[in-house]
Amino acid sequence: MRLLADAFGGDNAPLEILKGCAAAQKAYGYEITLVGDTQKIKACAEQEGLDLSGMKILHADGVFSMEEQPTALLKAGRDSSMAVGLRALAEGRGDAFVSAGSTGALLVGATFLVKRIRGVKRPALGAVMPTADKPFILVDTGANAEGSVPMLCCFAKLGDIYMRRVLGVESPRVGLANIGTEASKGDTLRQETYRALSEMEGIRFIGNVEARDIPLGAADVVVADGFTGNILLKTYEGVAKMMAGKIKAMFKKNPLTMLSYLGVKSGMADFRRTLDYKQYGGAPILGVQKPVIKAHGSSDAYAFQSALRQAAMCVEADVPEKIREAMQHDAAQ
Amino acid sequence: MRLLADAFGGDNAPLEILKGCAAAQKAYGYEITLVGDTQKIKACAEQEGLDLSGMKILHADGVFSMEEQPTALLKAGRDSSMAVGLRALAEGRGDAFVSAGSTGALLVGATFLVKRIRGVKRPALGAVMPTADKPFILVDTGANAEGSVPMLCCFAKLGDIYMRRVLGVESPRVGLANIGTEASKGDTLRQETYRALSEMEGIRFIGNVEARDIPLGAADVVVADGFTGNILLKTYEGVAKMMAGKIKAMFKKNPLTMLSYLGVKSGMADFRRTLDYKQYGGAPILGVQKPVIKAHGSSDAYAFQSALRQAAMCVEADVPEKIREAMQHDAAQ
Numbered sequence: 001m002r003l004l005a006d007a008f009g010g011d012n013a014p015l016e017i018l019k020g021c022a023a024a025q026k027a028y029g030y031e032i033t034l035v036g037d038t039q040k041i042k043a044c045a046e047q048e049g050l051d052l053s054g055m056k057i058l059h060a061d062g063v064f065s066m067e068e069q070p071t072a073l074l075k076a077g078r079d080s081s082m083a084v085g086l087r088a089l090a091e092g093r094g095d096a097f098v099s100a101g102s103t104g105a106l107l108v109g110a111t112f113l114v115k116r117i118r119g120v121k122r123p124a125l126g127a128v129m130p131t132a133d134k135p136f137i138l139v140d141t142g143a144n145a146e147g148s149v150p151m152l153c154c155f156a157k158l159g160d161i162y163m164r165r166v167l168g169v170e171s172p173r174v175g176l177a178n179i180g181t182e183a184s185k186g187d188t189l190r191q192e193t194y195r196a197l198s199e200m201e202g203i204r205f206i207g208n209v210e211a212r213d214i215p216l217g218a219a220d221v222v223v224a225d226g227f228t229g230n231i232l233l234k235t236y237e238g239v240a241k242m243m244a245g246k247i248k249a250m251f252k253k254n255p256l257t258m259l260s261y262l263g264v265k266s267g268m269a270d271f272r273r274t275l276d277y278k279q280y281g282g283a284p285i286l287g288v289q290k291p292v293i294k295a296h297g298s299s300d301a302y303a304f305q306s307a308l309r310q311a312a313m314c315v316e317a318d319v320p321e322k323i324r325e326a327m328q329h330d331a332a333q
Numbered sequence: 334m335r336l337l338a339d340a341f342g343g344d345n346a347p348l349e350i351l352k353g354c355a356a357a358q359k360a361y362g363y364e365i366t367l368v369g370d371t372q373k374i375k376a377c378a379e380q381e382g383l384d385l386s387g388m389k390i391l392h393a394d395g396v397f398s399m400e401e402q403p404t405a406l407l408k409a410g411r412d413s414s415m416a417v418g419l420r421a422l423a424e425g426r427g428d429a430f431v432s433a434g435s436t437g438a439l440l441v442g443a444t445f446l447v448k449r450i451r452g453v454k455r456p457a458l459g460a461v462m463p464t465a466d467k468p469f470i471l472v473d474t475g476a477n478a479e480g481s482v483p484m485l486c487c488f489a490k491l492g493d494i495y496m497r498r499v500l501g502v503e504s505p506r507v508g509l510a511n512i513g514t515e516a517s518k519g520d521t522l523r524q525e526t527y528r529a530l531s532e533m534e535g536i537r538f539i540g541n542v543e544a545r546d547i548p549l550g551a552a553d554v555v556v557a558d559g560f561t562g563n564i565l566l567k568t569y570e571g572v573a574k575m576m577a578g579k580i581k582a583m584f585k586k587n588p589l590t591m592l593s594y595l596g597v598k599s600g601m602a603d604f605r606r607t608l609d610y611k612q613y614g615g616a617p618i619l620g621v622q623k624p625v626i627k628a629h630g631s632s633d634a635y636a637f638q639s640a641l642r643q644a645a646m647c648v649e650a651d652v653p654e655k656i657r658e659a660m661q662h663d664a665a666q
Contacts, residue, residue, distance in 0.1 A: 131575065132575045132578060132579065142512055145512065145518075145519055145520045145523075146520050146521070177564065179475055179478065179559075179560055179563040179564065179567075185478075186478055186560060187478045187479050187560055188479070190478075190560075210567055211563070211564045211565075211566075211567035211568040211571060212567035212568070212570050212571040212574075213571060214568065214571055215568070215571040215572045215574070215575040216571060216574065216575055226512075227512055227519060227520055227523075227561070228560070228561065228564055230512040230544070231510065231512065231544045231561055231564055231565055231568075232544075232564055232568050233544075234512075234543055234544035234545035235544040235545070235547065235548070235564075235565050235568040235569055235572070236568055236572055237545050238544060238545040238546060238547055238548040238549060239548045239568070239569055239572040239573055239576075240572055240576065241545075241548070241549065242464065242465045242548040242549055243572075243573065243576050243608070245465060246465065246604050246607065247580070247604065250597055250600035250601065250603070250604055251597065251600075253597075253600055256596045257596055257597050257600060259593075259596060260592075260593040260594070260595070260596030260597045261593070262593070263589045263590055263592060263593030263596075264583055264584065264586075264590050264593045267583035267584075267586055267590060268583065270583070271579050271580065271583055274579065275576070
C-alpha cells in the first residue's frame, strides 16, 4: 500500500500531518511518501523528534494557499505540494493521495490531473457522517454548486459503491434528500431525480428522505446536489458543535456539576466518539481514476491518520475500478 | 386581542389545543375563538374537565386532513375548521389565526383567503430557531420550493421586520445562507441575490453565512429559498434530536450515571429549554394581510399556548402593517 500525503495542506501542516503519517505507518505498515519541501519536512521532524525513517519524501517547492482560486492549481500552483502529489498519483507513483488543503483546488486537481472515470459526469465530494446508529455517506457535499438529474443519479451510484465496498453495507438504502417523502415533493430537480432513481437498476432506492430523519439513520446513502449537501453537512457540524459547547458549559458550572461529570465520563467519551468526524477519515472524491481523499482542513494527527486509513481502504476495495465497471455497465445498456 | 384557534389541527387536536387556549386565556387574558365542531369541542372539554367559559366557538363541520392536497382547502375543504377560521380572520372576526394543521394548506389558505400584501411576491414561512445565544429567524422554510432573486430579497425584508418588531432586535444582521462567505460562492441564484441584497436599502446585510456558523449565532435573519431553508431547519431538528437521545441514554446507563444526572439536572433543563422550539411558538406566515401562525404539527398545550402568544405579539407589533409600509416604500422608489 503506497500512499501519497500532502505534507503542506491544512491548518496544522506540516507537524500534525507528519505525526499522522508516522502513526499510520506504525499502525498499518503503509509505505508513505510525504510530498512537500524536503528541507522543511526534515527540519520539522528533527525539531519535534519525529522519526520519518522508512518514509520517502517527494520534493515540491510550494504550498497551495487557501486564498488562491482553485483553478490556479493547474498553472501558478503547479509546483505546490498538492499538484506535485496529484501528478505523482496519476503517474502511478502511489496508490492514493490524501490532502487537508483547499477543497476546491483538490477537486480541480483530481478532475484534471488524476482525471475522471469515463461516464462520470462530475466527480463528487462524499462525506461519511455519523447518525444515532451507523454512519452514512452524503454525496455531493459541494464539489458542484449546480445540480442536474444525470449528476444526481451518478452521485447515487458513487455513494452506493462506496458504502458497499468500503463500509461493507450489503444493500445500501439510497435516499434523495428532499423536503417531504412523497414523490411530488420538492423542486423540479428533485421530482425528476426521484423518477430517474426509481427506474435505476442496481441500487436500492428508498425514495425521498427528510433532513430531519437523516441523523436518525434514515438512509445509508443520501443523494443531494452539492449546494444542498453542503448546507446539510455544515448544519450538522454546526448544531453538533453548538450542543457540545452547551453540554461542556453545563458540566463546568460548579463543583457539583464537575463531580457529576466523573460519573458519566466514559459515556461522554462514547458520545464524542460517535459524533467525531475524525474517526471516519476525510471526504472521498468519487469518480476519478484513483482514490483521492480530502482530509478536514483542521485535521490533527489522528484525523489525518484516519484519512490515510480510509485511502487505503479505498485502494483495497478498488473503488475506482468498481465505479469504472458500473459506468461501463450503464454505457452498455 | 381576539385570537382565532383551529381546534382541529395537528396530531394532538382537539385536547391539547383546547388546553393551550385555556392556558393562554388565563395567562394573558386573550379573547379566544375556537374554530371547529361545536359538539366535539364541548364533549372533549367536558370529558377532560376543561373550563371553556369565556371562549367563543365558531362552528365548522369538517377537519382538513394532512393527506389532502393543500389546494383542496379552497374547494372540497372549504368547511373545515382551517378554512372557516381563515375566512373569519379575513372578515375581521379576529386579529390573528393559529393552526397546527397542514402547513401546505395553511399557506394556500393564508395566500388566497387572507391574501397577500401588495408587493409581496410570495408569502414565506419563517421559523424562529435557537442558537448558542439568542434566536434568529430563518425565511423561507418551505412555503416555496423554487426560489428567485426578488423572492429572496423579499424574504430578507420580511425577516428583518419580524426581528425588529416582534423580537425587538434593533438592527438585525441579515445573512444569506450559502456554502461559503465570499460573494462569488454558491450557484447563480446565490451570487445574484448577494448582489441584490448588498444594494438593498433599509436592511443590514452582512453577506453570506455558512450553515456551520448559523447555530453559533452568525445572523439574526437567515435568508434562504424554501428548499434550502427546509433542509436547514430539519437538519437542525434532526441533529438536536439525535444528540438529545444520546445524552439521555448516557445518563440512564447505570446507578452512577443516574446519580450524576441529579447534579446537572437544572443545567439539563436549561439545555433543553434553549433548544426547545416550543418556547418560540410556531412559524409565522409572513407577507399576508393578517398574522397567521403555523404551530408545530405535534404541538402540545404549551407549544400551542406559545404560538398564541406569538400571534398576539405579531398583532401588537402590527407586523402586517409594517410589511405594507416597507412594500409601499419600495414601490415608491
